[in-house]
Amino acid sequence: MTDLQLMTLDVNGEEHEVVAESRRTLVDVLRHDLRLTGTHVGCEHGICGACTVLVDDRPVRACLMFAAQAEGTRIRTVESLSQGTGECELSDLQRAFSEHHGLQCGFCTPGFLMLAEGFLAERPDASKEEIREVVAANLCRCTGYQTIVEAIDDCAAARRRAGKEN
Incomplete structure (x- = not known):
């Protein structure tokens, strides 16, 4: 039996409704459910920092945070750094x-x-x-x-x- 949870995540200024198991990490939801693959999965133990995102403007290891814990926060991924519309303009x-x-x-x-x-x-x-x-x-x-x-x-x-x- 799975423990599914409906959550609303504010990611890069857009709200996303996600249904996921409560044990799913933020990095997994970002990559697999929201297809924001710029956030990388490295060690899955919080050591390497490849999964670092900003949660309420503070760097957080997304592999150490459950997605459900991020509900009610502002999440920024590396995709938020590019500017402009159409073709990507680097920050x-x-x-x-x-x-x-x-x-x-x-x-x-x-x-x-x-x-x-x-x-x-x-x-x-x-x-x-x-x-x-x-x-x-x-x-x-x-x-x-x-x-x-x-x-x-x-x-x-x-x-x-x-x-x-x-």
Whole structure:
């Protein structure tokens, strides 16, 4: 006998009604039910960070959260970063990752992007050392940490400059 639950999830600004077992993780519902496959499944133990999404603007490991726990929150996945309509236009953070070659194989990239997006919203004036400390929470098997740190630092600096111009 399965324990099915109807839940409404606010994902990337859109409400989705989902019927799922109460034991299903948020990452599984995002990927399999909502087809938002940008969020990757890595270790399924919360260690690697590949499944990082923002829940109420805070980075969360989606493999450690039941989808039912996310009801009533605002969830953002990596798909929320692109801008514009029609063809995908990269966000400033995605462009910085590309320009600094912080993408490598790309498997860990969505988790790093969402971790960085949440961190920069909270700490727009972070130093490189603080950025390095934060990104250490996610695993990159291609050893791209230096380029990831540089990308996040560059994006933060550009956002600060843009804020001063406005």
